[in-house]
Amino acid sequence: MQLRIKNLRPIPSSKLFALLFLTGILSLHSQVVIDSTNVIKDEIKEEVKDTVKPFKRFKAEGVSAVIGEYVVLDSDIDKSYLELQQQGISIEDVTRCQLLGKLMEDKLYAHHAKVDSLFVSDAEITSRIEQQLQYIIGEFGGDEKKVAEFYKKESIEDLRQELFTTNKTLMLASEMQRKVVEDVEVTPEEVREFFFSIPEDDRPYFSAEVEVAQIVVEPEITEDAKRDVIDRLREFRTDIVENGSSFATKAVLYSKDATAAKGGLITGIRKDSPYAKEFKDMAFSLLEGEVSEPFETEFGYHILKVDKVRGREIDVRHIILFPEVSQATIDKARTKMDSVRAEIIMGNITFADAARRFSDEKETRNNGGQLVNPVSLDTRFDLTKMDPTLSAQVYNLEEGEVTKVYTDRDYTGKSKFKILTVTNKYEEHPSDFSKDYEKIKDLALKEKQIRAIEKWQNKKIKETYVNVNNDYYDCEFSSDWIQSN
Numbered sequence: 001m002q003l004r005i006k007n008l009r010p011i012p013s014s015k016l017f018a019l020l021f022l023t024g025i026l027s028l029h030s031q032v033v034i035d036s037t038n039v040i041k042d043e044i045k046e047e048v049k050d051t052v053k054p055f056k057r058f059k060a061e062g063v064s065a066v067i068g069e070y071v072v073l074d075s076d077i078d079k080s081y082l083e084l085q086q087q088g089i090s091i092e093d094v095t096r097c098q099l100l101g102k103l104m105e106d107k108l109y110a111h112h113a114k115v116d117s118l119f120v121s122d123a124e125i126t127s128r129i130e131q132q133l134q135y136i137i138g139e140f141g142g143d144e145k146k147v148a149e150f151y152k153k154e155s156i157e158d159l160r161q162e163l164f165t166t167n168k169t170l171m172l173a174s175e176m177q178r179k180v181v182e183d184v185e186v187t188p189e190e191v192r193e194f195f196f197s198i199p200e201d202d203r204p205y206f207s208a209e210v211e212v213a214q215i216v217v218e219p220e221i222t223e224d225a226k227r228d229v230i231d232r233l234r235e236f237r238t239d240i241v242e243n244g245s246s247f248a249t250k251a252v253l254y255s256k257d258a259t260a261a262k263g264g265l266i267t268g269i270r271k272d273s274p275y276a277k278e279f280k281d282m283a284f285s286l287l288e289g290e291v292s293e294p295f296e297t298e299f300g301y302h303i304l305k306v307d308k309v310r311g312r313e314i315d316v317r318h319i320i321l322f323p324e325v326s327q328a329t330i331d332k333a334r335t336k337m338d339s340v341r342a343e344i345i346m347g348n349i350t351f352a353d354a355a356r357r358f359s360d361e362k363e364t365r366n367n368g369g370q371l372v373n374p375v376s377l378d379t380r381f382d383l384t385k386m387d388p389t390l391s392a393q394v395y396n397l398e399e400g401e402v403t404k405v406y407t408d409r410d411y412t413g414k415s416k417f418k419i420l421t422v423t424n425k426y427e428e429h430p431s432d433f434s435k436d437y438e439k440i441k442d443l444a445l446k447e448k449q450i451r452a453i454e455k456w457q458n459k460k461i462k463e464t465y466v467n468v469n470n471d472y473y474d475c476e477f478s479s480d481w482i483q484s485n
Helices: 013-021 074-086 096-115 122-139 144-150 156-181 188-196 223-243 247-254 258-262 277-283 327-345 351-358 388-394 437-463
Strands: 032-034 063-067 070-073 209-217 265-269 295-297 300-310 313-321 380-382 406-409 415-426 466-469
Touching (some): 074 096, 096 156, 096 437, 122 144, 122 156, 156 437, 223 313, 247 313, 277 300, 277 313
Antiparallel strands (some): 300 313
């Protein structure tokens, strides 16, 4: 939902910035400040505040703030600017104060998420990281070395570990924020009051939106193909274990992922590292020099060797293979997709029923192929903010029209076929209380959630160990991070 708002009365500019990021420690009552030498001083009573605004002063370790057990570095603020740019968000009017405030909020949430024993699974974090890495590596033409250099890391594994830590903090923060607002509700009267208190000329416009459904048909991976991969990996293992062949050489020659160039080497794996559970379980079950039997993860089939054990960390090498998909099964899947599309166009079956009967995409088929917007979590997609590939495929479609058959490829190179349709279109229009009630209700709810969050933040800030570098004394934070001493 894209808004064009001249002046949305209930939300001051500082709160609008908070709204942009909404979706998304032990108790100490005195606050302290880190001075420019990074020395923590309890109960500072200096009368003169630091007024340095350009942030050019040297700060040991680059520490901007400490929130409970978390530290915010100057480099974290720099990375936030980079992330906004990568998301296509203008940073022209975004200040370091605003970004520091957002980072401190994230740390506050994450800290209290741990205090309240909230949980996010490593598997969920790993899944998000792999999506992020695939996108980033793709932007660099598949060159992992360039990616590591760009992010000033020794290797892609170092970047993966940093992404794991960052994502875990953000996901814990999200869980804590969700808990804070989970009981916040708005009544119909509150929605009405919210909407009609906005001057008519200042009420939001809602941009063009679509609802999209898709049907996906994947070539079948036969049991014979799976068995062939496992047998081949067993042959590799036998040659390595019994004949002394080099694991690294076989990885270079045969492994199907980016580690092949390094002989399948992955260094510094810990039990909390962002890898598939099956992979870590196997790695930590082996002795140094031992080679595993073939095993499966969601990414493919592996054998693994422990190269070196270093305390709680291990270095491993692995070979990954994917079951081969024959041209015959690819052709069969394409024929099936063409046939399903023809039946829909001839009116012999509805798109939704065809999705339920024939789609191989588990996430959407039971809902008639309907896609869910990962940002708003509803079925509407803002045409100006859609994934560019998806937007190009449906932009000119009329309601009920079916696309041609598209071919997608996953990270293994396996083809799959899909068709899409637009189930509903909504043109850009000024907000109408009756027609857009649900969207207006969502805006009213978000404003009320912001108020609840501000109340929670200001309460927890007083109960949490907080240190803010005096270079940021003049920042106008939306929450009371710097109290008078």
